[in-house]
Amino acid sequence: MTVTDAPLELTSGDESPRRTLGVFARPTAATGWRSWFTTVDHKKIGIMYGATALFFFIIGGVEALLIRAQLWAPRGTLLSADQYNQVFTMHGTTMIFLVVMPIGAAFANYLMPLQIGARDVAFPRINAFSFWAFLAGGIFLNSSWLLGGGADGGWFMYAPNSTVTFSPSNGIDFWNIGLLITGIASLTGAVNLIVTVLNMRAPGMSLMKMPIFTWMTLVTQFLLLFAIPVLTAAQFLLLFDRNFDAAFFDISKGGQPLLWEHLFWIFGHPEVYLMILPAFGLVSDILPVFSRKPIFGYTFVVFSGVAIGFMGWGVWAHHMFVSGIGPVSVLVFSMATMFIAVPTGVKILNWTATMVGGKIKLSAPMLFCIGLITMFTIGGLSGVTHSVAPADTQQTDTYYIVAHFHYVLFGGAFFGFMAGFYFYWPKVFGYILNERLGKANFWLMFVGFNLTFGPMHVLGLQGMSRRIYTYDAGYGFEFWNRIATIGSFLLASSIALFIFNIFYSRAKAKSLPKPGPDPWDARTLEWSIPSPVPAYNYDPIPTVERLDDFWYRKYGETEDGRLVRIASTEEVTQSAEGEHNVHLPSPSYWPLVAAVGLPIVGWGLIYTWWLCLIGGLLTAGALYAWALEPPDDPEAGHHHDPHEGSAPEGELATDEAESGDSEAVREVETVG
Amino acid sequence: MANPTHYGEDSVSTAVLDGAESAYPRNRLYVQIAIILAVLTALEVMVHSFPGVFGGMGSPGYVTALLITMFAKFWAVGYFFMHLKWDNRLLTRVFYTGFILAVLVYVALMLTLNVFSQGG
Amino acid sequence: MFDPEVGKDVEVFHPVHDTNTGISNTKLAMWLFLGSECLLFGGLITTYLVYKYPLAGQGPGPEEVFDIPFTSASSFVLLMSSLTMVLAVSAIERGDHHRLRAWLVATALLGSAFVAGQVYEFTAFYNEGLGFTTSRFSSAFYGLTGFHGVHVTVGIIMLVSMLLLSLRGKLPEHKAESVEIVGLYWHFVDLVWILIFAVVYLIP
Ligand code: HEM
Ligand SMILES: [Cu+2]
Numbered sequence: 001m002t003v004t005d006a007p008l009e010l011t012s013g014d015e016s017p018r019r020t021l022g023v024f025a026r027p028t029a030a031t032g033w034r035s036w037f038t039t040v041d042h043k044k045i046g047i048m049y050g051a052t053a054l055f056f057f058i059i060g061g062v063e064a065l066l067i068r069a070q071l072w073a074p075r076g077t078l079l080s081a082d083q084y085n086q087v088f089t090m091h092g093t094t095m096i097f098l099v100v101m102p103i104g105a106a107f108a109n110y111l112m113p114l115q116i117g118a119r120d121v122a123f124p125r126i127n128a129f130s131f132w133a134f135l136a137g138g139i140f141l142n143s144s145w146l147l148g149g150g151a152d153g154g155w156f157m158y159a160p161n162s163t164v165t166f167s168p169s170n171g172i173d174f175w176n177i178g179l180l181i182t183g184i185a186s187l188t189g190a191v192n193l194i195v196t197v198l199n200m201r202a203p204g205m206s207l208m209k210m211p212i213f214t215w216m217t218l219v220t221q222f223l224l225l226f227a228i229p230v231l232t233a234a235q236f237l238l239l240f241d242r243n244f245d246a247a248f249f250d251i252s253k254g255g256q257p258l259l260w261e262h263l264f265w266i267f268g269h270p271e272v273y274l275m276i277l278p279a280f281g282l283v284s285d286i287l288p289v290f291s292r293k294p295i296f297g298y299t300f301v302v303f304s305g306v307a308i309g310f311m312g313w314g315v316w317a318h319h320m321f322v323s324g325i326g327p328v329s330v331l332v333f334s335m336a337t338m339f340i341a342v343p344t345g346v347k348i349l350n351w352t353a354t355m356v357g358g359k360i361k362l363s364a365p366m367l368f369c370i371g372l373i374t375m376f377t378i379g380g381l382s383g384v385t386h387s388v389a390p391a392d393t394q395q396t397d398t399y400y401i402v403a404h405f406h407y408v409l410f411g412g413a414f415f416g417f418m419a420g421f422y423f424y425w426p427k428v429f430g431y432i433l434n435e436r437l438g439k440a441n442f443w444l445m446f447v448g449f450n451l452t453f454g455p456m457h458v459l460g461l462q463g464m465s466r467r468i469y470t471y472d473a474g475y476g477f478e479f480w481n482r483i484a485t486i487g488s489f490l491l492a493s494s495i496a497l498f499i500f501n502i503f504y505s506r507a508k509a510k511s512l513p514k515p516g517p518d519p520w521d522a523r524t525l526e527w528s529i530p531s532p533v534p535a536y537n538y539d540p541i542p543t544v545e546r547l548d549d550f551w552y553r554k555y556g557e558t559e560d561g562r563l564v565r566i567a568s569t570e571e572v573t574q575s576a577e578g579e580h581n582v583h584l585p586s587p588s589y590w591p592l593v594a595a596v597g598l599p600i601v602g603w604g605l606i607y608t609w610w611l612c613l614i615g616g617l618l619t620a621g622a623l624y625a626w627a628l629e630p631p632d633d634p635e636a637g638h639h640h641d642p643h644e645g646s647a648p649e650g651e652l653a654t655d656e657a658e659s660g661d662s663e664a665v666r667e668v669e670t671v672g
Numbered sequence: 673m674a675n676p677t678h679y680g681e682d683s684v685s686t687a688v689l690d691g692a693e694s695a696y697p698r699n700r701l702y703v704q705i706a707i708i709l710a711v712l713t714a715l716e717v718m719v720h721s722f723p724g725v726f727g728g729m730g731s732p733g734y735v736t737a738l739l740i741t742m743f744a745k746f747w748a749v750g751y752f753f754m755h756l757k758w759d760n761r762l763l764t765r766v767f768y769t770g771f772i773l774a775v776l777v778y779v780a781l782m783l784t785l786n787v788f789s790q791g792g
Numbered sequence: 793m794f795d796p797e798v799g800k801d802v803e804v805f806h807p808v809h810d811t812n813t814g815i816s817n818t819k820l821a822m823w824l825f826l827g828s829e830c831l832l833f834g835g836l837i838t839t840y841l842v843y844k845y846p847l848a849g850q851g852p853g854p855e856e857v858f859d860i861p862f863t864s865a866s867s868f869v870l871l872m873s874s875l876t877m878v879l880a881v882s883a884i885e886r887g888d889h890h891r892l893r894a895w896l897v898a899t900a901l902l903g904s905a906f907v908a909g910q911v912y913e914f915t916a917f918y919n920e921g922l923g924f925t926t927s928r929f930s931s932a933f934y935g936l937t938g939f940h941g942v943h944v945t946v947g948i949i950m951l952v953s954m955l956l957l958s959l960r961g962k963l964p965e966h967k968a969e970s971v972e973i974v975g976l977y978w979h980f981v982d983l984v985w986i987l988i989f990a991v992v993y994l995i996p
């Protein structure tokens with residue numbers, strides 16, 4: 001294959017395949033607790049994202065309860081003003097960066113490759129790294145509680161409050177570096193998942209045949225790809241200011257606090273959309289199942305999602321209406337914000353139209369979907385009221401804003417995730433969550449949610465400021481605060497019920513029949529494979545002919561448009577039985593090691609530089625070992641096709657060229 | 673850079689140099705582009721040395737001239753050296769989406785911060 | 793070797809990518825990453841533009857410290873390193889490992905010259921009273937150009953790694969793409985400098 005046949009002293013042969021960094025043998029465990037540390041399987045990684053996010057959800061939830069307990073009555077004394085600042089800052093940061101975003105990532109990781117009929121993501125090792133870096137960042141952020149207190153500047157960390165002068169503890173350093181680390185995780189994850197969607201779809205799966213969740217994942221990851229670096233840039237400035245005495249936000253040197261606000265919200269608004277879009281995707285895939293109708297206006301739903309993705313870049317200054325940006329800017333951003341409500345409204349209309357005339361089954365996932373549609377609509381409407389700048393001047397920095405974003409984030413994103421949990425639980429874990437408990441879970445959450453955040457509309461319009469650790473009696477705040485606090489404990493108990501349901505249903509499941517591949521009579525590809533999903537996902541890789549292909553393998557239509565069953569579930573689903581010779585990417589230590597180095601660098605930046613050195617060497621060493629380690633281990637014992645060669649370009653691709661082979665075995669190439 | 677083999681650049685038929693689309697450009701093209709880039713850089717320095725020609729240091733003419741040469745260089749490196757000319761269009765789109773997005777939001781930021789903030 | 797996709801003997805190995813887009817995963821990933829980097833550098837360039845002038849009495853401003861002839865020379869050096877880089881890619885695609893190594897060395901050297909120039913420049917500025925913390929201008933200037941310098945340094949490390957791989961015989965033609973990917977990164981760093989040179993140094 002070389003051009004030259006002249007003797008080259010140092011010929012470029014093939015690499016020696018298996019040595020990683022000389023001494024270490026490659027991890028091989030595919031089961032057992034150890035396998036989780038070295039896994040590169042997108043499904044395990046997805047589960048770990050979800051579990052970690054739920055763990056942080058509990059931490060963030062406790063912080064929320066502390067806030068509500070403090071506000072139970074006027075002049076509360078549970079928390080000092082300083083503690084209160086830390087608690088609400090860490091609450092917001094945790095919920096956004098360590099809960100909602102990672103749950104989105106959990107679904108994206110687990111589901112998206114299944115929905116496009118792939119064996120794994122494009123770069124399985126990078127995928128593992130993304131998860132570990134996210135976990136490392138989360139631990140780093142929360143280590144501040146043990147090391148002198150959390151950040152206290154609010155989740156948007158406005159300058160100059162965030163500078164050392166006004167916040168001398170290390171809390172904000174932890175916030176800053178912690179989020180830089182999770183930012184790395186999000187960025188690598190985004191690149192990985194975008195490549196996966198664009199490059200690794202099963203034969204026949206064109207973009208416009210992809211399930212909507214996959215579409216929304218694509219949009220979400222593009223938003224991350226472009227939004228995260230804006231935050232990173234801003235965070236560098238803050239890092240240099242706090243840790244190296246730079247003058248970026250030093251007012252005496254002409255630093256401009258508004259620069260931070262702009263950079264933060266240029267990131268921040270795409271950020272709020274990238275938190276909601278995965279939930280929109282889930283709902284768009286679940287509603288049709290329980291309405292037994294295709295999604296109404298697939299193209300509209302897809303393109304409104306894409307439109308939201310684009311328009312989300314042009315509205316950021318609506319968070320800054322009262323910061324003195326001038327009438328022209330206020331006008332422009334106010335108009336733009338009103339317009340962005342349009343594609344959002346389109347989605348709501350499409351979902352409603354999907355349900356209209358459908359055979360609706362009010363199962364737990366469906367209830368949560370309907371919860372999302374209604375609650376998000378309320379949040380969207382209050383959002384539109386903020387877009388009217390004169391009105392927002394009254395609302396901004398009051399509890400009205402708190403009400404708005406909890407309606408969209410909890411009532412929207414989190415209800416969608418709950419729908420996703422209930423819906424996909426059998427696919428992921430092989431047992432169905434108890435329906436009755438699920439419904440109770442929904443109603444408890446629904447009531448608790450509305451009791452907690454509904455009253456905040458009133459409080460805000462009455463003028464109660466957000467982020468103030470207490471209030472005085474006599475302003476009419478007492479009653480609604482009490483309701484909100486009661487509501488928050490109901491909300492917490494609904495989460496407890498969910499966790500109980502997980503264990504209860506698992507115990508009960510032993511005596512119940514297995515749910516099988518397709519317990520809900522669903523529409524998308526992931527329901528055509530066994531539950532729980534085998535390591536190799538699909539064998540053989542399916543060929544897709546139309547949107548909701550799986551559904552139309554089960555159902556046909558009569559001439560007058562009625563559905564008729566044309567094949568039984570067994571006929572159209574894959575079975576885990578029999579021999580499956582699929583070569584999968586091999587596990588690796590290095591993603592974990594590389595991620596462990598990052599928080600060590602972080603602690604080093606705060607405390608002592610030699611820790612930076614250790615952490616940096618660890619990460620750099622791991623990256624080298626990673627680069628030298630071939631993506632798959634030829635000795636891994638799976639069947640290996642001789643003519644295929646060991647991953648020549650080092651990447652994972654389903655081998656479409658071989659689809660003509662009589663042998664239906666497909667190989668997976670990896671580098672990630 | 674002594675090359676013991678008899679295979680200079682010119683002995684390879686370009687038709688087979690790339691599986692992606694058509695032939696790879698000859699190295700001659702690369703060198704030509706590099707010369708153009710060098711000339712453009714020289715032009716930039718000239719503009720800076722004799723700003724009067726374009727209406728004075730910092731004048732609209734001056735800034736426009738420099739922006740034009742800057743983008744010309746930017747485009748040429750991407751198009752030829754980074755193979756966007758020959759590679760799949762998708763790559764161009766992905767990259768320029770990021771680039772144009774960056775230009776748009778950051779220009780808007782600067783306008784909001786410095787120009788439209790009067791009278792607020 | 794015979795490539796069924798092309799249907800004739802090819803002398804240069806170019807794997808046909810079995811992906812939906814026909815682009816290899818790694819190349820697509822690199823381009824996505826570079827698109828993302830645009831917003832990162834954009835933020836820093838914006839910061840610089842906003843903070844271009846220090847408050848009165850807070851140390852020298854850009855006009856007082858910039859040495860345009862010197863910076864023009866180092867910009868030229870970096871620009872030429874893009875040429876050597878692309879020649880390196882071209883070499884490995886032809887299976888010309890000697891030239892690959894030569895061009896890699898040349899690129900790394902030009903890059904190092906650029907970084908050395910930057911160190912010299914920073915030292916000179918420092919001696920003229922422009923420390924990192926002196927003014928908003930100095931923070932923004934060092935922040936931006938330093939960040940770019942770090943990118944160049946990372947690029948040099950990658951080039952040297954490629955060189956070592958090649959010397960140890962671990963960079964066969966069918967891995968030509970990894971050189972190309974490193975090249976993309978390298979050219980991007982050059983692209984950013986093209987912007988910085990005009991926007992930061994030349995336009996007042
Ligand atoms: C119909 C679409 C929406 C509109 C028109 C809208 C509008 C707004 C406006 C104008 C503000 C600023 C209010 C102020 O601070 O004075 C705001 C705040 C906020 N919005 Fe929305 N919004 C919409 C949807 C969403 C969605 C989908 C999310 C998240 C999933 C979201 C999350 C937030 C958050 C977190 C804040 C508060 C940020 C903070 O101050 O801490 N919004 N919204
Ligand atoms: Cu917003």
